[in-house]
Amino acid sequence: MSISMKYKILFFFIIFYLTQCFGKETTINVLTYTFDNYDTFNKTEMEEKFRIYAEQNNLDISVNMEIMRYENPLDSYINFKSLAESSLKKSNDKTSSNNNKYDMYTFSNRYTKVYAPYLLDLRKNLPKEFIEMFNSKVVNETCSYKNEEEDEVVGLPTYLSYEVLYSNTKLLDKYNKRIPITWDELISTCEFIMEKEKNNPDLINLL
Numbered sequence: 001m002s003i004s005m006k007y008k009i010l011f012f013f014i015i016f017y018l019t020q021c022f023g024k025e026t027t028i029n030v031l032t033y034t035f036d037n038y039d040t041f042n043k044t045e046m047e048e049k050f051r052i053y054a055e056q057n058n059l060d061i062s063v064n065m066e067i068m069r070y071e072n073p074l075d076s077y078i079n080f081k082s083l084a085e086s087s088l089k090k091s092n093d094k095t096s097s098n099n100n101k102y103d104m105y106t107f108s109n110r111y112t113k114v115y116a117p118y119l120l121d122l123r124k125n126l127p128k129e130f131i132e133m134f135n136s137k138v139v140n141e142t143c144s145y146k147n148e149e150e151d152e153v154v155g156l157p158t159y160l161s162y163e164v165l166y167s168n169t170k171l172l173d174k175y176n177k178r179i180p181i182t183w184d185e186l187i188s189t190c191e192f193i194m195e196k197e198k199n200n201p202d203l204i205n206l207l
Helices: 003-022 043-056 073-092 109-118 136-142 169-174 183-196
Strands: 026-035 061-070 144-146 151-153
Touching: 026 073, 043 061, 061 073, 073 109, 109 144, 136 144, 169 183
Parallel strands: 026 061
Antiparallel strands: 144 151
8 A cells, every 4th residue: 555545544534533522523734744855745735635535525524734943854753743742742731721732643652752741642543444454563653652551653654755865885995994884983984084185076075
């Protein structure tokens, strides 16, 4: 199953579940984020696809997606974390007069533990068969949270990404250097080779 198809199934299914909680005539507010060249979520497309889905299934529901756009991944992680955490805290604060306006969130799994105390345990709120559609190892490692009593599943994966470090083995061998295994070693090795190759116009120092 493709990433986009699995996301749409997840999106539609969870919204259908929310309608059972809040009633059939409602608007589901979704907070998500994206950044340049990685446009995972398209507001118009997703809202239109759900409108068609709702009409076909006789659901008096609409979806409002608020998409925060950032120029780079680091900003999206840090700034969106601050926004989402503040919103979730408001929803959990019974004394606050500011009602949380979002029903669904998408977020980086690096902040699962931050958001988890404010999120539903999906194992108790979604059919077991639906959760089992997803890779159990990925769910356990990225979407699970251990509270004082038990492990909870507080989210489901929509896509996976990987960070990779490439090494120029020819230059490493030339100067008898190994592939760096720490950040300090990476910096020192790059500085050393760049100094030795300072007359090489093809090399670019990204540090």
